[in-house]
Amino acid sequence: MIRIDLVNVNFGTIPTGFGGNAYTVLTINGSSSQQPNFICIRGFDDAVALVVGILNAIGEGRWSKVWEKEFPISKEELKQSTPTIPGSVNVRAKGAVLLSSDRGMERLVFITLNGVYGQNPSYFATSIICSASMTLTSVQAPKGKLREVNGIAGGVYSNIRINPEWGIFTYKDFTETNREINRMVRQMQKDSQEFNSWMSKSWANVLSDQTYVRDPSTGEVxxxxxxxxETGEFWREPVFQDVILGGVKEGSKLQELLQMEGWKKLEESLGGFR
Structure with missing residues (x-):
């Protein structure tokens, strides 16, 4: 079996007044997903670790590395790399790794890596951008048959002709993926701003000995x-609704009396209500 896979990883942090929010978007052959772990490819070893992780996540056996070899990058290839983000550095690497599975299979993977890594120090939190694109050319065969299959695959690969429509499809898919990534980042920025606003209100209220309460039946705040x-709940007089009583302990006789008289328990939030 011979196959070519395109893998893209975008990792970054969005600085906030209380630290930073991190995100990782992994795209494999045009299919994107947000990852719970931080993935930043800064060299060939990181690329190999990601390849092994992806194969193990697929569930087709347990793969482990037998050996790896990184190939040198020519001066011409280095000249083609120009950082597109101020303060960033390019990440370029290529090489091969031999993997073995517990199901009697071997896979030889040729990796071509292009990426960028940069940091923007800040008083509150350091902003990080880490983006990498990898082309994986793989040959897989039963153990003991890889050399033979690799020779056949090499002949097949050398005669492959690219369909021009693939480029159009790839560009369209790349554009849609970038649009989705940008949407996810914008949503994270919005959530971060809302959280910062809530925290600012909460601290201001704590320092000034105040809080917000809301009547669940009318929505008034x-x-x-x-x-x-202080602990305790806030209750509102039911008739004229111009009296709010605070410090009512849960389970107390006063709470029982207020309930009997029809008083309404109010919701409380230090940071306010949306």
Missing amino acids: FRVYKKSW
Whole structure:
């Protein structure tokens, strides 16, 4: 079996006033997914580790590395690399890795890596961008048959002709993937801004001994006085609704009396309500 796979990894952090939010988007042959782990490819060893991780995640046996060999990058190839982001450096590497599975298979993977890595230091948090694109050319065969299959695959590969329509399809898919990545980053920035606003309000209220309460039946929101160390609930008088009583302990006799008289329990939030 011979196959060619295109893998793209975008990792970055968005600085906030309380640290930073990180994201990782992994795209394999045009299919993108957000990853729970941080993936930053900064060299050939990182690329090999990602290839092994992807194969193991597919579930077709357990793969492990037998050997790897990194090939030198020519001066001409290095000249073609120009950082597109201020303060960033290019990541270029190529090589081969032999993998073995517990199901009696071997896979020889040729890796071509192009990427960029950069940091933007900040007082609050360092912004990081780490993007990498890899072309994986693989040959797979049962153990003991890889050399023979690799020779046949080499002849087949040398006679492959590229269909021009593939380039159009790839560009379209790349554009859609980038649009989705940008949407995800914008959503993360929006969530981060909302969180920062909520935290700012919360700290301001703690320091000024205030909090927000809301009447769940009317949606009205009030800013009321409350010591930061005090506990207890807020209740609202049901008739004229101009009296709000705070410090009512849960399960207390006062709470039982208020419930009997029809008082309404209010919702509370230090950072306010959306």
